[in-house]
Amino acid sequence: xxxxxxxxxxxxxxxxxxxxxxxxxxxxxxxxxxxxxxxxxxxxxxxxxxxxxxxxxxxxxxxxxxxxxxxxxxxxxxxxxxxxxxxxxxxxxxxxxxxxxxxxxxxxxxxxxxxxxxxxxxxxxxxxxxxxxxxxxxxxxxxxxxxxxxxxxxxxxxxxxxxxxxxxxxxxxxxxxxxxxxxxxxxxxxxxxxxxxxxxxxxxxxxxxxxxxxxxxxxxxxxxxxxxxxxxxxxxxxxxxxxxxxxxxxxxxxxxxxxxxxxxxxxxxxxxxxxxxxxxxxxxxxxxxxxxxxxxxxxxxxxxxxxxxxxxxxxxxxxxxxxxxxxxxxxxxxxxxxxxxxxxxxxxxxxxxxxxxxxxxxxxxxxxxxxxxxxxxxxxxxxxxxxxxxxxxxxxxxxxxxxxxxxxxxxxxxxxxxxxxxxxxxxxxxxxxxxxxxxxxxxxxxxxxxxxxxxxxxxxxxxxxxxxxxxxxxxxxxxxxxxxxxxxxxxxxxxxxx
Numbered sequence: 001x002x003x004x005x006x007x008x009x010x011x012x013x014x015x016x017x018x019x020x021x022x023x024x025x026x027x028x029x030x031x032x033x034x035x036x037x038x039x040x041x042x043x044x045x046x047x048x049x050x051x052x053x054x055x056x057x058x059x060x061x062x063x064x065x066x067x068x069x070x071x072x073x074x075x076x077x078x079x080x081x082x083x084x085x086x087x088x089x090x091x092x093x094x095x096x097x098x099x100x101x102x103x104x105x106x107x108x109x110x111x112x113x114x115x116x117x118x119x120x121x122x123x124x125x126x127x128x129x130x131x132x133x134x135x136x137x138x139x140x141x142x143x144x145x146x147x148x149x150x151x152x153x154x155x156x157x158x159x160x161x162x163x164x165x166x167x168x169x170x171x172x173x174x175x176x177x178x179x180x181x182x183x184x185x186x187x188x189x190x191x192x193x194x195x196x197x198x199x200x201x202x203x204x205x206x207x208x209x210x211x212x213x214x215x216x217x218x219x220x221x222x223x224x225x226x227x228x229x230x231x232x233x234x235x236x237x238x239x240x241x242x243x244x245x246x247x248x249x250x251x252x253x254x255x256x257x258x259x260x261x262x263x264x265x266x267x268x269x270x271x272x273x274x275x276x277x278x279x280x281x282x283x284x285x286x287x288x289x290x291x292x293x294x295x296x297x298x299x300x301x302x303x304x305x306x307x308x309x310x311x312x313x314x315x316x317x318x319x320x321x322x323x324x325x326x327x328x329x330x331x332x333x334x335x336x337x338x339x340x341x342x343x344x345x346x347x348x349x350x351x352x353x354x355x356x357x358x359x360x361x362x363x364x365x366x367x368x369x370x371x372x373x374x375x376x377x378x379x380x381x382x383x384x385x386x387x388x389x390x391x392x393x394x395x396x397x398x399x400x401x402x403x404x405x406x407x408x409x410x411x412x413x414x415x416x417x418x419x420x421x422x423x424x425x426x427x428x429x430x431x432x433x434x435x436x437x438x439x440x441x442x443x444x445x446x447x448x449x450x451x452x453x454x455x456x457x458x459x460x461x462x463x464x465x466x467x468x469x470x471x472x473x474x475x476x477x478x479x480x481x482x483x484x485x486x487x488x489x490x491x492x493x494x495x496x497x498x
Contacts, residue, residue, distance in 0.1 A: 019426060019464045020497045021066030022481070025354040027325030027341075027490030028467065029300035031075040034290045038099055040082065041300055042072035043323065044467070044489065047084055049100055052292050055305065055319045059101045063092045067423070067464030071488065076120045076127050081105075083127050083138070088116040089465075091129055091138070106139070114143065121154055122186065128154045135163060145172060153183040157206040162225070167212065169230050179230025181223065185209040187251055203273055204233060209256075211246045218246035220258045221275065237274035240265070252291045259289050264299055266310055279310040285326045285342040302326030302342045302488070323490065324354045330472035330485035331364040337474055339485045340364075348491035350474070350483045367408035367472050371416065376429055378416050380406045387418060389427070389456060396456050401425070401463070410482065412475030415496075417482050419470030423463055424484060424494055430458030464494055 026044035033040045039052040045066060049058040063072055063084055070087035077083075082094040082102050090109045094102035108129075110116055115133035122128075127138045135145040135154045145151050145163050154163045154172070161172040162184060169179045186208055203222060210223040210232075221239035223232050232239050240258060248259040256267040256275060264286055266279040285302025292298050292307065296318070299306045302325035308316045326342035337348045338359070345359040370379035377390040378398075384405030387398045400406045404421040411417070416427040467489035474483045481495030 018497050019067060019424075019462045019494055021464055021466075021492055022495050023351050023493040024066055024489070025324060025348055025352075025491040027323055027327065027486070028071070028285075028302045028488040029287065029305055029323065029325070030071065030073040031288045032290050032298055032300045032305070033075050033077045034292045034298055035077050035099070039292070039298055039305075040075060040077060041305055042075050042084060043300075044071055045069055045086070047072065047075075047082070047094065047102065049102070050305070052298065052307065053319075055307070055321055061094065061102060061104065063104070064090065066492070067466065067494065070465060071467040074119045076122060078127075083120050085117045085120050085129065085131075087118055088132070091117050091120065093138070108138070108141070112141065114141075115151075118150065119152065122188075123154070124156050130154055130163075153185065155184045155186045155208050157186065157208065157225070160225070162230075167214075171228070176228065178225060178228055179223075180212060181210040181230065182213045182218070182246075183211045183249075184223070185249060203269075207233060209249045209251060211249055213245040217241060217243040218260070220246045220249045221256075222273075234273060237272070240267070240275060240277075247286065248288050250290065255291065257289055257291065257297065259286050259299075261286065264289050264297065264308075266297065279313065279316075281308055281316060322356055324348070325488055325490060327471060327485055327487050327490070329364045330367075332472065332474040332483070334474070334477065337472060337483060337485050337491060339472070339491075346491075348483070348485070350476070351493055354491050367419075368410060369406075369408060371409050371411045373411040373416075374414060374429075376416070378409050378418070378427070380409055380418070384420075391429075393457070398427075398456070405469075407469050407471060408473055410473045410475055412482055413480050415480075417473050417475075417494075419468070419473050419484065419486075421469040423466040423468065424470055424473065424482070425461065425463045426496070428460040428462075462496075466492070 029041050029043040031042045039050040041048040045064045047061045070089040072084050073087045074085040084092045090107055093106040095105045096102055113136050115131045117129045118131040120127050120129050129136045130151045132150045134147045135151045137144055149165050152164045164181050164184050167180055167182050169181050204224040207222050207224045212219045219239050219241050242260040244261045246260050250257045254269045258265045262284055263282045267275040268278050283299055287301040289297050289299045295311050296309050304321045304323035306320040307318045309318050324346040327339045330337050330339035339346050340361050344356050346354045347357045348354040378387050380387045385400055387406055389396045389398055400420055406418055406420045408419045418425045466486050468486045470484055470486045472485040483493050485491050
């Protein structure tokens, strides 16, 4: 009896349905609120509930699928609810029946809101969401402001309301321009009333907080509207100037907290209404801060989360949890990605957590901006606004996604992966390239178009959202997909799903 030989038929690889973010080592924390004995923090697409004393994580809530939503960039906490802004994609509300473990109740997407959300503010009749296209009141979705550009804030004072857009402030009732500010914030309810009393001083009625960022730096302090003009309360003693710009300003009682890009400053308002600095701390990559009791503050940013005591200057750090945000450059050996951030060097063992390592900071090679494989080539333009795709049919220009720029490109298992400021795009060529028609090179460009053949014919294009810019992409050895490093999102893995 002889041997029988069988030939196994090779099955074709199924088409990719979509891309999935399979793992994330989150980076930047954008917003924070301390409410009694709980510390709320947004990081990536998550809401964290922390113990403010120990920093221990009490709970974690995923606010959206990785790769399908923008980062959680702003936060509003009320007695019954938490509202989180997912940049440009949605607003999520969570119930606080159990404040330690909030749960998602409602999600308003861009189509429902009618704007691309970027910030949230406390209003008289509910939260006010601001963003690209205007401002909307929750939960009834009443349109408060309709604007072609980004509205950065809305304040409601007395009988009038105002909004800021593009460093210009307008009265909502008639769109009259009244002055200049990047953002406006009403004082917390406890500080309100006809006359705002703080530290024994009397500030003007309907006083508000303002920031104004310019090319050389920023200003922050108190402002009010007088005779339809936005005025600083006291430009010498009630306004502070910073180089590099201002990210947030908060007030509580007689204290004011100003967050710049590289430092935190705490002020007390004296009996004359003057701001006097009582504490400051250099914090690279700071994004937001909040009051914790009378003598401590919490800070979040590119670096992670921290708590400081404010009774003493100098070494006032009491707690810190580092995260891989603010990444600048990266390199890989195939098994891990090493990247430098705002406070040191991070190593990401692909698919696992990232950790700070003792490594001398050095200049890495720039990420690749051109790649070729199997007769195809992609090259990113010098300005990042487009990429040129080349094959046997010639060249075609692929524009970068709206409001984004390409940063790097790599090839993995026959697909091209392009990193950009808002995520990663995968281009998959057809399994079998079409043959070049006879006389192709002799055809005019118009005739080539009319023939129905093109460089991008049969290409599949898929994308995931990542809080970039994406600074490095590493192909995975098995299973298809890539690992990445991104300035704000930290590290992660993206795979094809069939």
